[in-house]
Amino acid sequence: MSTIPENLQAVQRSIAIAAQNVSRELHEIKLLAVSKTFGPEAVIEAAQAGQQAFGENYLQEALEKMAAVQAAAPDLNLEWHYIGPIQSNKTRAIAEHFDWVHSVDREKIAQRLSEQRPAHLPPLNICLQVNISGEASKSGVTPEQVLQLAKAVVALPHLKLRGLMAIPEPAETFAQQRSPFARLRALREQLCEQGIALDTLSMGMSADMEAAIAEGATIVRIGTAIFGQRDYAK
Ligand SMILES: *Cc1c(COP(=O)(O)O)cnc(C)c1O
Numbered sequence: 001m002s003t004i005p006e007n008l009q010a011v012q013r014s015i016a017i018a019a020q021n022v023s024r025e026l027h028e029i030k031l032l033a034v035s036k037t038f039g040p041e042a043v044i045e046a047a048q049a050g051q052q053a054f055g056e057n058y059l060q061e062a063l064e065k066m067a068a069v070q071a072a073a074p075d076l077n078l079e080w081h082y083i084g085p086i087q088s089n090k091t092r093a094i095a096e097h098f099d100w101v102h103s104v105d106r107e108k109i110a111q112r113l114s115e116q117r118p119a120h121l122p123p124l125n126i127c128l129q130v131n132i133s134g135e136a137s138k139s140g141v142t143p144e145q146v147l148q149l150a151k152a153v154v155a156l157p158h159l160k161l162r163g164l165m166a167i168p169e170p171a172e173t174f175a176q177q178r179s180p181f182a183r184l185r186a187l188r189e190q191l192c193e194q195g196i197a198l199d200t201l202s203m204g205m206s207a208d209m210e211a212a213i214a215e216g217a218t219i220v221r222i223g224t225a226i227f228g229q230r231d232y233a234k
Contacts, residue, residue, distance in 0.1 A: 004042060005049035007226045008033070011209075015220065018213040029213060032081055032202075034223030036061065037230040040068035046226065047076045055102075055221050057084030059093055066097060083165075083202075083221060085139055092116045095158075100125040102165040102202050102221075105141045107152045110159060117158035126153055127165040127202045130187065132180045135169055143187055150196050163200025163218070164188055170207065177211035185216045 002010075011031065019026050034055040035043050043054055043065060056062035059082075066080060081100040091112040094101060104110050104126050117124050128149055131140030141149050146164070153161045164187060168180035181203050188198050204212025204220040212220060223230065 001228075004045045004226060007228075008046060008049050008051055011222055011225050014209065014225075015213065018210040021210075022214050024213065024216075028218055030219045032083075032219050032221045033226050034083065034205075034221050035065070035227060036084075036223065037232060038227045040065050040072060042227055043069050043078070044073050044076070047073070047078060051226075052077070053079040053081060055081040055083045055223075057082075059084070059090045063093060063097060081221075088112060095124060096121075098124065100127070100162070102127040102219075103129045103139070104153065105129045105131075105139055105149070107149060110149070110153045110156055114156035114158040119158075123158050123160040125162045125200075126159045127163045127200055128153065128161070129165045129167075130184060132166040132184050132187075133169045138167070138169075140166065143183070146187060147191060147194060147196075150191055150198075154196060161196070161198065163198040163202060164191075165202035167205070168203075168208070174211055177208040178215055181208075181212050181215035181217070 015029055016026055019029055032053045032055045033046050033051045036057045079099045082094050082098045083102045086103055086109050095113045095116040096118055113124055128146055129140040130146055131138050131142055153159055164184055166184045171177045184203055188201060191198055200218050201216050202219040204217045206222050206225040209220045
């Protein structure tokens with residue numbers, strides 16, 4: 001079995017190759033290490049290998065992990081991204097403890113995050129989650145509704161709208177993987193034409209990272225390829 005630092009290096013190499021294949025600059029692409037279900041020691045190991053940004057889906061787990069990392073390694077200056085579904089009663093803790101939220105898909109949630117963002121912290125960076133594959137069961141705003149939500153978020157004082165996020169349904173071929181990412185990219189361009197400047201496309205996971213980079217991803221969210229298979233029973 002390979003170690004977390006080895007996996008990180010391999011993922012960084014894959015990102016570099018994928019970027020080079022489409023003549024993109026490496027510094028445009030940020031690696032978000034998705035540490036959900038893995039403990040504080042895994043985060044510390046990755047951080048000591050140079051990884052700075054970590055993504056979490058489950059609030060309670062994330063808060064416990066952050067506290068444990070802080071206690072064990074107070075000098076690490078990590079950036080935390082919330083990427084999971086958001087219930088109204090969780091917004092305060094998210095606003096207090098995270099630097100980014102990728103999964104905003106309702107105006108009400110955005111309002112609460114803005115109201116509850118502590119005044120001494122910089123604005124919370126926000127991506128709007130878009131239901132780009134049109135699956136009935138998945139969260140995310142529809143492409144038709146994203147402009148309205150974006151305008152609402154831009155008006156909120158303690159949020160900073162950065163971009164769009166999507167989790168397309170799994171696809172077999174590279175071309176099939178690319179097509180929803182291309183739609184998300186086009187949606188960002190449409191918003192930019194409407195005067196809403198966005199610098200972020202959060203798209204691509206372990207299985208489809210290369211396709212996302214080919215379509216302009218600026219944040220790839222990688223869990224399994226760094227930390228290994230998740231065991232949800234633990
Ligand atoms: C779990 C998760 C990831 C990471 O997925 P892997 O396939 O393990 O790389 C990325 N984004 C979101 C929103 C996730 O929930």
